Amino acid sequence: TIFTRLQQALDPAAAISTQDLAGRRVVITAGPTREALDPVRYLSNHSSGKMGYALAAACAARGAQVTLVSGPVALATPPGVARVDVLSACEMLAAVEAALPCELFIGCAAVADYRAASVAEHKLKKGDDTSGMTLELVRNPDIVATVAARSERPFCVGFAAETQALETHAGDKLSRKRLDLIVANDVSQAGLGFGSDDNAATLLWREADAVRRQALPPQPKTALATAILDHLVTRLP
């Protein structure tokens, strides 16, 4: 409203209390998943969870009812957010499905694409040979694509962390996973992305059969979360 915009212009801090997500149910995934190989070993990735936690905090501050499904991270739960801790991709999908229905789903977690075909009950012993070993992996569920494929689906936002051909790969994911918006970021840039407090991103979405883009410059992940939500609220049904 004009009143809200005037209020924000006069007092920037009041922007925090903009309640443009009031009453909306939001489910967000964050952090890495950890896929056990045996009782002590696992496959994982460098996701710190900071981006997903910043989004959860920003959604809650704007009035949303937020469930944050989180992989193992070293972060405090944002105020007003309901957090569900999980380890593996399969556990994360189950927790997301238990939190549905919702109006907005943001899949920000760096879900491991693969898990071990079989998890050893006891610690794997090295053989006598010094040659090596072969680890058989099976595909994990694609959580954001699974949510987007439901008949009663929320507005679905995915993330694409790439090290090359950013927009090609992200545009492909947007179509293939039937997402409403994808946030693409280049994790090969020093000081941005994984583990960092800062990030840059390109938003990609489909409008009238064309892929549209909006670049968001390098900034703290908290500010980037606000910029992403500013875009989102204009497009939520």
Place this chain on the structure above:
Amino acid sequence: TIFTRLQQALDPAAAISTQDLAGRRVVITAGPTREALDPVRYLSNHSSGKMGYALAAACAARGAQVTLVSGPVALATPPGVARVDVLSACEMLAAVEAALPCELFIGCAAVADYRAASVAEHKLKKGDDTSGMTLELVRNPDIVATVAARSERPFCVGFAAETQALETHAGDKLSRKRLDLIVANDVSQAGLGFGSDDNAATLLWREADAVRRQALPPQPKTALATAILDHLVTRLP
């Protein structure tokens, strides 16, 4: 000495300042190693580094000159300890060899047995098939066995984290890796071992062609570090 023992009996806090490792050079490894699969994914394990850090702190408090070669952990460097941070097993071995010679080597790190045969420069893309993938792994160097195999070797202490047949596996490692002492612990017991503040252990060593054992009951890792050093100082050359 009698004087030291009387002093300890009269003032237990003075035990901390027992300088029975004064002037000794000690190298300790701690924490997990992290083996990159590509720029974002890795193989690792649940080691918290607490046991190795407790040993480093205890050695330094007893007067030793300590180099702590540490994998990625969320722990503060103990006072008086020189810390070298590494990620992979190969980096850890190089850092250990750079810190030699020493009189006591304690290999407490949970070194990954395997690393990827080739590390992808860019993030691996999933194929179109939904079947799975095969990860080719090669054996990592065995750091404690490498140190123990040197012609001018320190007193070598290894750790064995097992989930079954604890003493058989640990006794086998003692002989095969030519260690002077092995600290065996059962990581399948809830509340002990990986990530926990407490641990129990069995010390195994060879004496007159027989394997001798000493059980150390469940206790805080700081106390366990002291118990291990109390045993060690009686056997250092």
